[in-house]
Amino acid sequence: MFSNYSIYQIGVRLFWIGGFALTFLQPKMELHRLLNSYHTGFLDTIAKYATHIGDGIFFSLVIIAFLFVSLRSSLLLLLSFLTSAGIVQFLKKGVFPDVMRPMHYFQHDPNFHQIENFTYHFYNSFPSGHATSCFALFTILALTYSNNKLIQVACLLAAILFSFTRVYLSQHFFQDILAGSIIGTFVAQYAFQYLNPILEKWDYSILRKKK
Numbered sequence: 001m002f003s004n005y006s007i008y009q010i011g012v013r014l015f016w017i018g019g020f021a022l023t024f025l026q027p028k029m030e031l032h033r034l035l036n037s038y039h040t041g042f043l044d045t046i047a048k049y050a051t052h053i054g055d056g057i058f059f060s061l062v063i064i065a066f067l068f069v070s071l072r073s074s075l076l077l078l079l080s081f082l083t084s085a086g087i088v089q090f091l092k093k094g095v096f097p098d099v100m101r102p103m104h105y106f107q108h109d110p111n112f113h114q115i116e117n118f119t120y121h122f123y124n125s126f127p128s129g130h131a132t133s134c135f136a137l138f139t140i141l142a143l144t145y146s147n148n149k150l151i152q153v154a155c156l157l158a159a160i161l162f163s164f165t166r167v168y169l170s171q172h173f174f175q176d177i178l179a180g181s182i183i184g185t186f187v188a189q190y191a192f193q194y195l196n197p198i199l200e201k202w203d204y205s206i207l208r209k210k211k
Helices: 009-026 028-036 041-054 056-068 071-095 103-105 129-144 149-168 173-197 198-202
Strands: none
Touching: 009 028, 009 129, 009 149, 009 173, 028 103, 028 149, 028 173, 041 056, 041 129, 041 149, 056 071, 056 129, 071 129, 071 173, 071 198, 103 129, 129 173, 149 173, 173 198
């Protein structure tokens, strides 16, 4: 079944299988309440910073950094980011504008864990833009370094864990990051599959000009 896939691709698909099973077995609100019950002060602090890996700012910094490694990879990252972000914003604002975030429902629940001095959002929950960016970013990196198993595993763990911070912080439901993971992964995979050969002539950096 997975014989033609890399470690990263297998891991992502297993995440989807497990994620869909979880969402079918547990109603959205109950699942989020269950996940919210697992928290520590240490994780609260870590998650607040780790979640920024899914920001557009971080993605932009990676794109800039790859200008010094490979213009082709930098362009693939840029196109993946712009395309996936555009799809997410269209879905958030145009298709699912009334889907609220977890804190809209749980803000007055005294038993629901909330992090002090943290800014929660209430609108435009589906899908998760952060999760989409994480999976788009790490999918491109995993495909670029497909021969390195350590990088494959690192990208897989990073994509899942950094995306999950959105659930931990109650900025999104699990279904939101699951949808984001699908969008980000497929956009990045198709960008790499169809554009990587076309951009082969750009396989040099701003420091190392093409021969």
